Amino acid sequence: MPEPRNPFIYGVPVPPSKFVGRKREVRTIFDQIAGPALGSVAINGEHRMGRTSLLHYIVDPDVAAGWGIAPDRYVLVYLDCQSISGFTPTRFWRRVLGLLPRWPGDEGPRGAVERLLSQEGVACSDLDAVLDGIHRSGRKLVLLLDEFEWAIRTDTEEDLATTRDFLSGFRALVGRVPRALSLVVATREPLEALCRPIRFIGSPFHTIFVSLTLRPFTREEAEELIDEYLRGTGVEFSEEDRDFVYEVSGGHPYWLQNACFKLFAGKPGGEGLYEEIAQALRDEGL
Structure with a gap:
């Protein structure tokens, strides 16, 4: 009988089918983008805390359909x-426009998208016609923007001015009537801190968002992850195993998955396995 494959995942985003935990954050995001106000959400969390995995989960069609x-x-x-x-605003908008679906016939903003892609430059104010077309099609646009700090350039006075204009225009697009645009952005630092050097003329960009900070998993979430990943493998983690991986990882998703991967690979193991795993994690930067 073949050995069971190691089910634990670290170093890459987890696929939506393996996403575990973050129930409060998931509910908040869907409540905002599906609510009457068409709200926006700013997610922050330290390196490898699961920001990308969360965005991939939210954008998954089956997951989204389950939330209406x-x-x-x-x-x-x-x-x-x-x-x-x-990064420039024009390059950003060209990427966004290129990712929009191709509506059939006259439905949606196809003509406006094609016109903008043929222009030399694209600014936030140019997106009005696109959003109007999306609204006419009976839809709303939700942009899930990972690593959004790349859009917030503040190194020079020129960067600050460009970023201020870009974010101010972006804020105006979100707030325009009819409402057709919602944002879910993910950054390492809180959005408010990233925007602090920028002298906005009107309301600051970050004030349109509900803010969520991703923190280490609770013990309950860690138990859920272990149970879900071990299901069908024929391998079990004892209570002592579970205590060890949670304690050594501090509940941090990356280090928890990493520790579980090594524990699974080392089973049945012997005396000293826990210390070997702990030392390996320290060598990797824990």
Whole structure:
């Protein structure tokens, strides 16, 4: 009989089918984007805390449908801002426009999208026609923007001015009537802290968001993760095993998965296995 495959995942975002925990955060996000106000959410959390996994989970069509986010009413677009080489507002909007679905016939904003993609530059104010077209199609646009700090450039006075204009225009798009745009942004530091150096002329960008901070898993969430990942493997973690992986990881999702991966690989193990795993995690930067 073949050995069971190690089910634990670390170093890459977990697929939506393996997403565990974050129930409060998930509910808050869907309550905002599906609510009458079409709200926006800013997620922050330290390195490897699961920001990307959370966004991938939210944008998954089956998950979204379970929360009433149907494709005939919402367009969900995920974009990793880090992937935009030499970030500029024009390059950002070109990527967003390129990710929008191709509506058939005259439905939606197809004509406006094509016109903007043919322009040399694209600014926030140019998106009015696109959002109007999305609204006419009976839909709302939700942008899930990962690594959004790449869009907040504050190194020079020129960067500050460009970023101020970009974020101010973005804020105006979210607040325009008819309401057709919601944002879910993810950053390492809180959005308010990232925007602090920027001297906004009007209301600051970050004030349109509900803020969520991702923290280490509770013991209950860690137990849920272990049970879910071990299901069907024929392998069990004892109470002592569970105490160890939670204590050594502090509930941090990356280090918890890492510790569980090593424990699974080392079973049945012997005396000294816990210390070997703890030392390996320290060598990796824990």
